[in-house]
Amino acid sequence: MTHSFRFQLALRATAGATLGLAVLSGVTLLTLRAVLDRELNRSISSVASIQAASLADGTPGGMHFHEWDLTPEEAASVSGLIRYAQVWQTDGVSLLRSRYMMSDLPSDAETLVRADAGELIWAEQQFEGSPVRTLFYPLDRLGEGHEAHVLQIAAPLLARNEMLGRAGYFLILLTTLLAGATFAGSWWLAGSAIRPIHAVIDQAEEIGGGSLDRGIQAYADTSEYQRLVEVLNTMLGRIHSAFESQRRFTADASHELKSPLTAMRGEIEIALRRPREAEEYASVLGSTLEEVMRLSKLTEDLLTLARSDAGALAPQVEAADAAEIAARMVDRLRPHAEAKGIDLVLDAPESLLALLDQGLLGQCVWNLTDNALKFADQGGHVRVAISECSGELILEVEDDGPGLGDLDTSSLFERFFRADEARARDPATAGTGLGLAIVKHIVERHRGRLDIASTLGKGTSITVLLPPPADETPGRMDEKKRPSALSRTMS
Numbered sequence: 001m002t003h004s005f006r007f008q009l010a011l012r013a014t015a016g017a018t019l020g021l022a023v024l025s026g027v028t029l030l031t032l033r034a035v036l037d038r039e040l041n042r043s044i045s046s047v048a049s050i051q052a053a054s055l056a057d058g059t060p061g062g063m064h065f066h067e068w069d070l071t072p073e074e075a076a077s078v079s080g081l082i083r084y085a086q087v088w089q090t091d092g093v094s095l096l097r098s099r100y101m102m103s104d105l106p107s108d109a110e111t112l113v114r115a116d117a118g119e120l121i122w123a124e125q126q127f128e129g130s131p132v133r134t135l136f137y138p139l140d141r142l143g144e145g146h147e148a149h150v151l152q153i154a155a156p157l158l159a160r161n162e163m164l165g166r167a168g169y170f171l172i173l174l175t176t177l178l179a180g181a182t183f184a185g186s187w188w189l190a191g192s193a194i195r196p197i198h199a200v201i202d203q204a205e206e207i208g209g210g211s212l213d214r215g216i217q218a219y220a221d222t223s224e225y226q227r228l229v230e231v232l233n234t235m236l237g238r239i240h241s242a243f244e245s246q247r248r249f250t251a252d253a254s255h256e257l258k259s260p261l262t263a264m265r266g267e268i269e270i271a272l273r274r275p276r277e278a279e280e281y282a283s284v285l286g287s288t289l290e291e292v293m294r295l296s297k298l299t300e301d302l303l304t305l306a307r308s309d310a311g312a313l314a315p316q317v318e319a320a321d322a323a324e325i326a327a328r329m330v331d332r333l334r335p336h337a338e339a340k341g342i343d344l345v346l347d348a349p350e351s352l353l354a355l356l357d358q359g360l361l362g363q364c365v366w367n368l369t370d371n372a373l374k375f376a377d378q379g380g381h382v383r384v385a386i387s388e389c390s391g392e393l394i395l396e397v398e399d400d401g402p403g404l405g406d407l408d409t410s411s412l413f414e415r416f417f418r419a420d421e422a423r424a425r426d427p428a429t430a431g432t433g434l435g436l437a438i439v440k441h442i443v444e445r446h447r448g449r450l451d452i453a454s455t456l457g458k459g460t461s462i463t464v465l466l467p468p469p470a471d472e473t474p475g476r477m478d479e480k481k482r483p484s485a486l487s488r489t490m491s
Contacts, residue, residue: 006190013186018179025171032167036160040133048137048153051085055139084154090116105152111136115150131157196225260291316357322393323352326386329365341378347385354393360442367435368397368462375401375460391468398461404454
């Protein structure tokens with residue numbers, strides 16, 4: 001069964017208070033009992049001394065107690081009266097007992113022998129159906145002739161027990177009342193304390209059924225609640241941004257997937273309306289193939305981003321030649337650059353040994369270079385440079401295209417973002433708008449960073465800086481073969 005937080009707070013406070021009161025009550029009762037017993041023992045000891053002095057003047061056959069001249073009924077009516085006294089021989093024979101006693105006090109031979117040896121023995125016993133506290137007192141302390149006699153004094157415990165009982169009932173009643181008051185007070189205080197939480201919950205429920213960008217405006221009168229509201233608003237903002245990003249991504253992906261499919265469908269339908277020459281069919285197939293390749297590239301990019309979002313794009317670090325990887329990617333793109341009349345230049349050492357993921361680095365080089373070729377003017381230049389500095393691998397791709405002007409450069413790395421300049425320059429090769437987003441994810445997985453510089457009318461430069469891997473994969477590189485830094489330029 002689930003209870004409210006308010007109830008749990010009140011219950012725990014009450015339980016703690018009740019436990020504390022119970023312990024305090026127990027200590028109080030024990031203290032009271034100790035005080036009562038100490039006073040009773042003092043009275044019994046005093047009576048024992050008086051009776052022992054009274055007995056000291058007599059002979060064993062002529063001993064008598066110093067007693068009040070009361071009838072048994074009168075003596076019984078006096079509360080707390082120490083009225084029981086008896087003299088024993090060590091062999092268990094009773095020599096004398098108080099006039100108010102109808103029978104002998106409980107005793108045993110072992111106790112009498114110990115008392116006769118000089119030991120004061122205290123005991124709680126039952127006498128005539130009632131509890132009594134008794135003292136065995138050796139008479140041989142008072143002189144010769146009493147070596148073999150023991151005085152036993154007993155006092156009723158009914159008065160003490162009744163007082164302890166009344167005190168116990170009072171403490172139980174007091175504990176119960178205080179526990180109830182504690183629960184009521186805790187319930188009120190807990191309700192007052194969590195009232196801001198209910199306000200937060202109410203607004204959160206309202207936000208859940210509407211727009212996530214509203215935020216929580218609940219009043220919080222403590223720093224903890226204020227912090228809670230701030231954290232929730234931050235979380236709501238991130239969720240809203242994620243939802244919006246996902247919505248835009250879904251819409252853009254649908255559009256990007258739909259466009260080539262629509263184009264292919266239109267061309268195929270036109271081609272099938274009437275018989276055509278082989279050259280016409282070849283043209284349709286060629287155009288369809290281009291759209292299929294575009295769809296294939298888009299699908300691969302989407303899968304790469306999906307793997308990155310799922311955390312499956314972790315770098316597989318190994319020793320590799322970064323310069324050779326960059327050269328291979330540039331060579332694959334060189335025909336495309338030559339077809340546009342663009343001078344594609346690679347600036348790299350002969351060899352650059354590094355610990356890296358070959359596939360991800362190659363994808364970075366390809367995407368950045370391909371993007372630069374889309375922006376570069378015909379007859380322009382694109383430069384790809386790779387180097388190492390202070391343990392960091394540096395990849396730089398720059399073009400002399402139109403530049404980005406006042407455009408927020410961070411938007412370049414958003415999914416499906418394509419600058420108007422790129423679309424207007426070559427709509428057929430504008431790309432999927434995912435290349436730079438993939439580069440961003442790759443750099444983030446390498447714990448690297450991206451720098452971009454763009455000047456309107458002069459071009460754009462994008463720099464990727466990759467730090468050394470935090471953990472080298474065991475067995476990837478022998479310690480003796482590992483470069484002293486992240487990489488080592490070899491000539």
